[in-house]
Amino acid sequence: MTRTLSPYCRVTGLPGGALIADWKRTRFLGMATADVERFADEGSGERARLLEGLVRAGCAPPGRPADADTDIGRWLRGGHLLIRTLGFGRVLRLLPLVAPQYARTDTPSPADVARLKRAVQTVSRGSWFVNGDCKTEAVTAFVLLRRRGFEAALHVGVREHPFALHAWTSAAGLSIPDADPRGHAFAPVLTIGC
Template sequence: MSDSMALPHQPGEATAGQWLVGWPITVTARALATLPPRHIRTVLTLVSRRARPATYAEAKAARTTITSVSPQCAGPRCLPRSIATALLCRLRGSWPAWCVGVRTAPFAAHAWVEAENLPVDEPPGTDSFRVLMTVAPRPTPASVTRAAMPGGTLP
């Protein structure tokens, strides 16, 4: 999306376990990134179902794994990086908010993930983007039911 959001790649930091899990996810994310935006949103919405919200530490660990195994995701390719980060979080049982936004001066588009209402490991200026699309974690049916009950408990 935007070269200004490129990250330096530090090769050789990934462990064998990170490669085993992270590489197939980055391949999947790169394939998803070629789809039209509405299809990406549909796929990610389906995948995110019944996942608990990711903590900042979980999302950062996932992002670190992804950028360690993929030079493309560590570089200027924010869309596959953000998709891969979200997918790896989901594999581990959680879901960050996946976001895509733009800014006008200077024009740039960017994709990132947020956890605990903070952009995860993003360079300064990410907050200047106007969010156009988000796939946020949604409460599971059980948590919705509990929240609707007086006192937040089930009978």
């Protein structure tokens, strides 16, 4: 049994317990079978105590920092530049390299996704370079959510009359940007990450 916590951190089940390996910082932490069973069976209070112990030992960061607007701006500008130079199709093929597929056991809260949506759209519309491009916003939101370990799906949709294409990322029941801008429904023709 191997479970991925992040691109560099893995939990591997062993006969005597489990091993948490952080390959980026080359740190390892072993847990006995009794600790693993207690962690799986106990409530959130026991998990919180274990997490505090991991933070004190330096095996886990003290908190997951929210993406700053400057980081979102960099991802937006970089994504927009890649889409303009390589093309949208090639950027979609590169997404598994930038946004690895791994999932945390918890799901993103709608409040976190709504905050990310507001930040992405605010930075995008405030930049003369990006200027509210749906492809750039969708790719940026997809990459940021997946790099934090959350499940996200990037959709590309089409509408016939008048013909138009639209891209959006969905997570926790929300879409970044909106799946139906200005009330026009788009039929998904491509979905990445489901």
